[in-house]
Amino acid sequence: MTSDRIWQPLVEELARWQRAGRKAEFWLRDDDTVEPTPALDRLLALTGEFAIPVTLAVIPAMTGRKLAVRLDEAPHATVAIHGWAHRNHAPEDQKKQELGAYRPREAVLGDLARGLSHVTGLHGARAVPMLVPPWNRIDAGLVSDLGSIGFVALSVYGPPKPASLAVINSNVDVMDWHGTRGCRDHGLLVQEIVAQLQHAFEGGEPVGLLTHHLVHDESAWLFLERLFTLTARTEACAWLAIRTLIGRSAGRGK
Template identity: 50%
Template structure:
């Protein structure tokens, strides 16, 4: 199977949108940034080459002025709050969580408030009031407190309109009870976390993109691509390069800053 045929389903969907006078929004969220690294250099160079805005989910407890200095003149990078220390507080029998129900609510919200203030101070021009929970998990009991400490939006993984399964393992699938908090999720993960811990098969990632294109509300939703620059293998970089090349110039596509998605 040739590379063109692998990508043909995406090309076909986008061409149909163009023919119908429609357009789809994409956004890129990259997790676990702390400091300048060669991997971050590579991500920044790649996204700048194709003019793709990037949202870096930064871990507040572990970052400092080096990252803020490195990003100071990069207008297309937004900074979101990636929990506090990306520390697991769940038991070995549970899925990993920093923002679960394992500690008092006040303590968790205080950490998030400090994280918000710290990143706002370090990145005054690029900070966005977006919370990205480590491991994409947050206890539903915390949601109501997020606007009070400065957050306007939340980003986890999965479709925004998916019904929540239960309160304890809330994926923040519906925020109808919290109108002051906007949900802007990621939907396509390039990493094979349960297998090779490298790039997923490109055909599988493309199927996820096509599925999202078929299911989403074009007027109010976007396709969120999730990456982790620190652990990318060559196959991830190849995939992203091809994705950006295909979409950045296509008239039916628009790569958006997350701040624009929060505001609309």
């Protein structure tokens, strides 16, 4: 089948990790959760079936008790703080940004502190004090203040930049935001995962898979199911909880 051929590079890469007696590491971040929905049920069922820890980036201003009750049934889920209201404050001709330099820093930091407190109040130990900026963007000048309002980690997209707190970035986005707005080509995603694993083999960051369950088409769900099936088949793979990654980062004194 063509589909098998598409996945073959990942099978081979994982075999290399296996021969080296190492584990290829993955983690999963899913953005924009607000409340229980059929799509969230599907995500939690799929990740639960494969025992994959999932970090849900929750939008504080829009969420409430219902989500907390639903997640009580999903011990493999943790929640992170997805900005405050996922509201764009950038001018029309600029990239969308909630946490930019377009408002006084006190206002932005105030929103973030409120978001952390709200989500932690709802979720208790399930909440991890990690900021996931909407659109993966935050003004660089704000990052050094995140620790002072209670955050221990930041997660955006791409290679991490040095910061005063742990930076645990996503690096493989399944969605084609600028084209079909559905799942990206499976073969290209496999190539990206393999490239990230090759980087990780030399000491780089784990594969940080980024999903958005509310807008997944069938192709996106199918991609996840295939990836989870393949990675479950080998001892050479581990899906890590976000707390493990943050703890490790703290251990390095960053």
